[in-house]
Amino acid sequence: MSIATSEVTNRRDPARTRERLLMAGFEEVYRxxxxxxxLNAILGKAGVTKGALYHHFNSKDALGHAILEDVVARITEQKWLEPLRTSDTPLDTLIAIIEGTxxxxxxxxxxxxLNNLAQEMSRVEEGFRARTAALFTAWIDTVADALTRAQAQGALRPNIDARAQAQxxxxxxxxxxxxxxxxxxGAVLEAxxxxxxxxxxxxRPEDSHG
Amino acid sequence: MSIATSEVTNRRDPARTRERLLMAGFEEVYRxxxxxxxLNAILGKAGVTKGALYHHFNSKDALGHAILEDVVARITEQKWLEPLRTSDTPLDTLIAIIEGTxxxxxxxxxxxxLNNLAQEMSRVEEGFRARTAALFTAWIDTVADALTRAQAQGALRPNIDARAQAQxxxxxxxxxxxxxxxxxxGAVLEAxxxxxxxxxxxxRPEDSHG
DNA sequence: ATTGACATACCAACCGGTATGTATGTTTAT
DNA sequence: ATAAACATACATACCGGTTGGTATGTCAAT
Incomplete structure (x- = not known):
């Protein structure tokens, strides 16, 4: 075994190449x-060639799918799902997430x-629709779970429909x-x-909101 | 003046040609x-040729802009704005509109x-963004006006922010x-x-909503 | 007869995709 | 241990279909 097992940036680094393609692709798609x-703009930004792209993904659509599954899913996971799942004060966490926008x-x-891609591509190509739908569903499910847990704690009125509220x-x-x-x-977002x-x-159960 | 002033379908009917292009364009864009x-799909559906298209619009973008200004604006006007403006029971009308989805x-x-085009095109071309923004603004304004009128009637609590609720x-x-x-x-829409x-x-002011 | 309202034919560029070449690991047989 | 054999990971060059756009011709109305 040589010293160079990992960490070092070899000229051949498929994981890094794939990641750079995903990030550059995400940014260009977002724009x-x-x-x-x-595609050539993505390649330029990623600093790789078309051969590398089509080695890792066999079509432009496949790259788009991977962007959803990896990058967009990761963003959603970090900002929403993970904090909600691990929190023991779900309602406060949910509010904090929203206020963190x-x-x-x-x-x-x-x-x-997520919504950008969902709206543009859902009717165009089924692979995009299915993947955006999966992300929306996971998102709503996790919020619903958090609300249900808040309910179990008595932090939320028992008669409300957690799933409907999550949606x-x-x-x-x-x-x-x-x-x-x-x-x-941005003012619209603030409001x-x-x-x-x-x-x-x-x-909330016993509240002053007049 | 001849008899043929309007109503009759002459072989040369620019207004009709334009309208057919807008409708066909709307449908294809919607899809x-x-x-x-x-563009060729639009031309086929409209039953006109590319010469006719580029006589009425000088670019694909211009056609898209006209679709927003004419077709989408008309739909919004008919479903939301006009009923809300003419109603003397604005809150009930608003609810009826939503239930009519x-x-x-x-x-x-x-x-x-509207949202399809707004999400796809807002960052791509300023003309689309400006037009979708104008439609959103008119929409929100009209709902806000309706809520304010409902408030004046006592049909809505006086302390609520009509504009914020409209948004x-x-x-x-x-x-x-x-x-x-x-x-x-469709179930999501129902919910x-x-x-x-x-x-x-x-x-509403005095209500039973538990 | 001149202008508006189209039709027809065609162009040229963009862009996704491919064919092919090559350099770099990785395995396997001896 | 080492070299052959093979697979992976790219790079380069180029193709060709799609598509927005145009140039030109023709017909109708005033």
Whole structure:
């Protein structure tokens, strides 16, 4: 065995190459949409050639699928799913996540990466639709679980439908993101955060919300 | 003046030609997205040639802009703006509009034409962004006006922020449409309608909503 | 007869995809 | 241990179909 087992950046580093393609692809897709983005632009940004791309992915669609499964899923996992799953104060964590939304115009204009791809590609290619649907479902499920746990703790009224509320929260969140993107308005996002947090607080058992 | 002033379908009928291009364009854009749709497919569906298209519009983008300004704006006007403006029971009308949403899987999978274009094109081309933003703004404004009028009638609690609630409703509506599109689920839309109506009813002054 | 309203034919560039070559590991037989 | 044999991981060059756009011709209306 030589010294160079890992950590070192060999000229041959398939994992790194694949990761660079995914990140560059994500950024370009986020900018121009999937159909609107250019493979050569992705290659330029990633610093690899078309041969490398088509070694790791056998079509542009396959790259898009991988971007959803790896990059977008990872972002969702880090920002929403993981914190919610590990929290023992789920409702507070949920509110904190929502309040953690970046509300500058720059971020607003970008929109939600998941929703961007879902809206553009769902009717165009089934692979995209299935993958975005899986991510939405996992997202809603995890929020619903968190709300159910909050209910078990007595932090949430027992008569509310956790699943319906989870759908409501995710829908409202994506809706605000959509409108804010079109209006290039971080202010819309701020108002949305306030509104959603107020709504969640109104679901607490003994509350003062007049 | 001859008899043939209007109504008759002359072989030369620029207004009709333009309208056919807009309708065919709308349908193709609704199916495949703007960047994904094919001009020749639009021409085939409209039954006109490329010469006719480029006589009425000087680019594909210009056609897209006209689809937003004419077709999408008209749909929004008919379903939301006009009923809300003319109603003397604005809150009930708003609820009726929401409940009038088609909740079959077919419609769900199509999504909202306005949101489809907004999400796909806002970052790609400024003309699309500006036009979708104008439509969202008009939509929210009209809902806000309706809520304010409901407030003046005493049909809505005086302490609520009409504009914030209008944004909330439109955002939630578009969010549900987005998720339902990805999930191809009319059931999601049904749940959304129920949730939004319940929310609106909770804004009434003296109410029983436990 | 001149302008608007199209039709037809065609172009040219972009871009996803491929064919092919090559350098770098990895295994296997001796 | 080592070399052959093979597989992986790219690089380069190029193809060809798609598609937005144009140039030109023709017909109708005033």
């Amino acid at each position: 121009a949409g999937f159909q609107g983005c250019d 970046f509300t500058d115009d720059e971020h607003a204009a970008g929109g939600c990466p 409501f929260i995710v829908a409202a969140y994506e809706g605000y993101m959509s409108i804010a993107k079109s209006l290039k308005s 949305g955060v306030k509104q959603m947090v107020a709504h969640l607080n109104s679901l | 495949a997205g703007f960047q994904g749709c094919d 088609f909740t079959d899987d077919e419609h769900a999978a199509g999504g909202c034409p 909330f409703i439109v955002a939630a509506y578009e969010g549900y449409m987005s998720i339902a599109k990805s999930l191809k689920s 959304g309608v129920k949730q939004m109506v319940a929310h609106l009813n909770s804004l």
